[in-house]
Amino acid sequence: MSREIPSIDVSSWDSPLDDRALSRLAEALPAYITTQRWYRAKARIIKDVRIQDVISMEQPGSFVAIVRIDYRDHECDTYFLPLSAAEGLGAEPVARLRSPDGSERVLQGALSRPDFRESLLEAIACDSHFHGKNGLLAASRNQALHYECNLTGQKLESFVSRAEQSNSSLIFGDRFILKVFRKLEPGINPDLEIGRFLTARGFKYTPAVLGELEYRPTQGEPMHAGILQAFVRNQGDAWKYTLDSLKLFFELALRNDAAPGLPSYHPMDLYGEEISALARQTIGEYLEAARLLGVRTAQMHAALADPDGGPDFAPEKFTPDFAHRLYAEMLTQAETTFDLLRDKQNTLPGSAGESARQLIASEKQVRERFSSVRDHAVTAVRIRHHGDYHLGQVLYTGEDFIIIDFEGEPARPMAERRVKTLAMRDVAGMARSFSYAAYVALEPAARDKAEPWAAFWAAWVAAVYLKGYFETAQTSAFANSTEDERRLLFDVFTMQKALYEISYELNNRPDWLQIPLQGILNLIG
Numbered sequence: 001m002s003r004e005i006p007s008i009d010v011s012s013w014d015s016p017l018d019d020r021a022l023s024r025l026a027e028a029l030p031a032y033i034t035t036q037r038w039y040r041a042k043a044r045i046i047k048d049v050r051i052q053d054v055i056s057m058e059q060p061g062s063f064v065a066i067v068r069i070d071y072r073d074h075e076c077d078t079y080f081l082p083l084s085a086a087e088g089l090g091a092e093p094v095a096r097l098r099s100p101d102g103s104e105r106v107l108q109g110a111l112s113r114p115d116f117r118e119s120l121l122e123a124i125a126c127d128s129h130f131h132g133k134n135g136l137l138a139a140s141r142n143q144a145l146h147y148e149c150n151l152t153g154q155k156l157e158s159f160v161s162r163a164e165q166s167n168s169s170l171i172f173g174d175r176f177i178l179k180v181f182r183k184l185e186p187g188i189n190p191d192l193e194i195g196r197f198l199t200a201r202g203f204k205y206t207p208a209v210l211g212e213l214e215y216r217p218t219q220g221e222p223m224h225a226g227i228l229q230a231f232v233r234n235q236g237d238a239w240k241y242t243l244d245s246l247k248l249f250f251e252l253a254l255r256n257d258a259a260p261g262l263p264s265y266h267p268m269d270l271y272g273e274e275i276s277a278l279a280r281q282t283i284g285e286y287l288e289a290a291r292l293l294g295v296r297t298a299q300m301h302a303a304l305a306d307p308d309g310g311p312d313f314a315p316e317k318f319t320p321d322f323a324h325r326l327y328a329e330m331l332t333q334a335e336t337t338f339d340l341l342r343d344k345q346n347t348l349p350g351s352a353g354e355s356a357r358q359l360i361a362s363e364k365q366v367r368e369r370f371s372s373v374r375d376h377a378v379t380a381v382r383i384r385h386h387g388d389y390h391l392g393q394v395l396y397t398g399e400d401f402i403i404i405d406f407e408g409e410p411a412r413p414m415a416e417r418r419v420k421t422l423a424m425r426d427v428a429g430m431a432r433s434f435s436y437a438a439y440v441a442l443e444p445a446a447r448d449k450a451e452p453w454a455a456f457w458a459a460w461v462a463a464v465y466l467k468g469y470f471e472t473a474q475t476s477a478f479a480n481s482t483e484d485e486r487r488l489l490f491d492v493f494t495m496q497k498a499l500y501e502i503s504y505e506l507n508n509r510p511d512w513l514q515i516p517l518q519g520i521l522n523l524i525g
Helices: 019-033 114-125 190-200 238-253 277-283 286-304 320-347 350-361 363-375 424-440 444-473 483-508 514-524
Strands: 007-009 046-056 062-071 076-086 093-098 104-109 129-131 135-141 158-160 168-172 176-180 209-217 223-230 394-396 401-403
Touching: 007 019, 019 046, 019 062, 019 076, 019 093, 046 129, 046 135, 046 209, 114 135, 114 158, 114 168, 114 176, 114 209, 114 223, 190 209, 190 223, 190 286, 238 277, 238 286, 238 394, 238 424, 238 444, 277 286, 277 444, 286 401, 286 424, 286 444, 320 350, 320 363, 320 483, 350 363, 350 514, 363 483, 363 514, 424 444, 424 483, 424 514, 483 514
Parallel strands: 007 093
Antiparallel strands: 046 062, 062 076, 076 104, 093 104, 129 135, 135 209, 158 168, 168 176, 176 223, 209 223, 394 401
């Protein structure tokens, strides 16, 4: 069903957005914003929308609206909304604008326009500032950007990435990618902060940061609105590469009449063992890819753990106070997930419904597992980390891996995403991603026969990943000193991640719910 495009009367084309037109636009925005893939609050009910600022850009008829959305649960968000008025119905129409002389233009998402995209890149190259009624948009470059301000003939073809994400990524030829942060939050964005830190240290396995966009309100903290990075040629993300590899794996594995068997499916039990002949035969080259990804993960953590990185990056001890804070965070995640699971369990069909009931009955056991992080001394130091580490956050070049998107989990407040924690959180997140991939790749028609093979693949791949990680990290202070400590932390972070996944799938992809449910049941079984 198509959305009806509302009409808004404007006083003139010279200054179309007077107070009356802005008020009408604010009324029309919910119908548009809630259909956009970058809108993060689809489960919430909007109470009110206000346009807090309007910033005119260099392109005629183009501007950026800073939009505040208030929800009925008393929460609120601020969104960055580039808009452009043009003749004819274009992409992402928001409203029709009608002047007193009867002429009309269509207000649409400005990022769909090549000239607007180019103007953003030019603004960064030129360190431009654009003033609004209640703030300004500041564009800035750094020394690593090789793109001159207003140089004739350097225009690059561009397009908007179609990848599913909570931001909008603009690709400029094979040189740059500009990620526009749609949801604005006060303070330093970790993606920009960590990206600048790694770029300054010459870390080769993440795209170099070249510039940024920042909205500076007249009152309140600045908010980052975009990050310009070097474009890295790639064959897609590691999630796609992994699913392609799994297709071949299942073709080989399912030719075996007998199901595979392992004495333990816990990757911490396997990573010190010799890889079996059956694993090498069926998993093949992906084992080396998993090992390499473990190496790159450890190298990322080593770069982030620079003792000379200043107060925002220098490692810190894992104190009893932080242990209690982490324990409380894990209990909060458990409470959120179990409340949601109880609320929706009667609507869950088949195996997911049965697994949900089993997990609800084991809630006390899950909570008790988390107490180990509070009750055992932890020798590993806390460092800055990726924060939302999975196969979709890694690019595959055909030969290597490039780590991207250091924003952290979007549902967490910005301040929480900047808190130093244990590196094992990232490691466990990637191990969960391997398990996800194995079960997503299952063919429904062969599920009963394929599931043991999926578990076999996930166990060995995670084990090889851990081997690459720990062999590279060795005695680094962030990598834990004993096998018992490593396992303890791996288990609690894996469980916390799986609980987060349950909440996410209940709200977004109920068909995938069985994957994290089974993951936790395996941990406590």
